[in-house]
Amino acid sequence: MQFCDDCGSMMKSRDGEMVCTSCGASVERDEDRAAQFVSTEAQSEDDVIETEEGANFEGKPTADDVHCDECGHTKAWYTIKQTGSADEPPTRFFKCQECGNRWRDYN
Numbered sequence: 001m002q003f004c005d006d007c008g009s010m011m012k013s014r015d016g017e018m019v020c021t022s023c024g025a026s027v028e029r030d031e032d033r034a035a036q037f038v039s040t041e042a043q044s045e046d047d048v049i050e051t052e053e054g055a056n057f058e059g060k061p062t063a064d065d066v067h068c069d070e071c072g073h074t075k076a077w078y079t080i081k082q083t084g085s086a087d088e089p090p091t092r093f094f095k096c097q098e099c100g101n102r103w104r105d106y107n
């Protein structure tokens with residue numbers, strides 16, 4: 001249920017918009033905005049990963065408690081990035097010091 005910002009009357013869904021039954025004002029539907037928000041969120045996480053994959057790991061701290069899937073090496077550079085909400089643990093991005101394989105880890 002949605003009400004008109006202008007006159008407070010009930011609004012009806014029409015052609016993907018919410019249209020006021022009284023004064024005719026129209027706004028985007030809430031559901032559409034929610035869907036856009038979700039896809040924007042997914043997009044931004046992809047962007048973060050994309051950026052990290054292209055990032056220069058040289059000079060980054062070394063993790064020696066890891067295991068590269070490609071070559072079995074146990075040392076990798078890593079960066080830490082908060083990709084989720086603040087109450088989720090940050091994601092660690094690794095780059096193998098032996099073969100350059102990259103992966104990420106959700107602790």
Ligand SMILES: [Zn+2]
Pocket residue numbers: 004005006007008009020021022023024025
């Ligand atoms: Zn109205």
Ligand SMILES: [Zn+2]
Pocket residue numbers: 068069070071072073096097098099100101
């Ligand atoms: Zn490796």
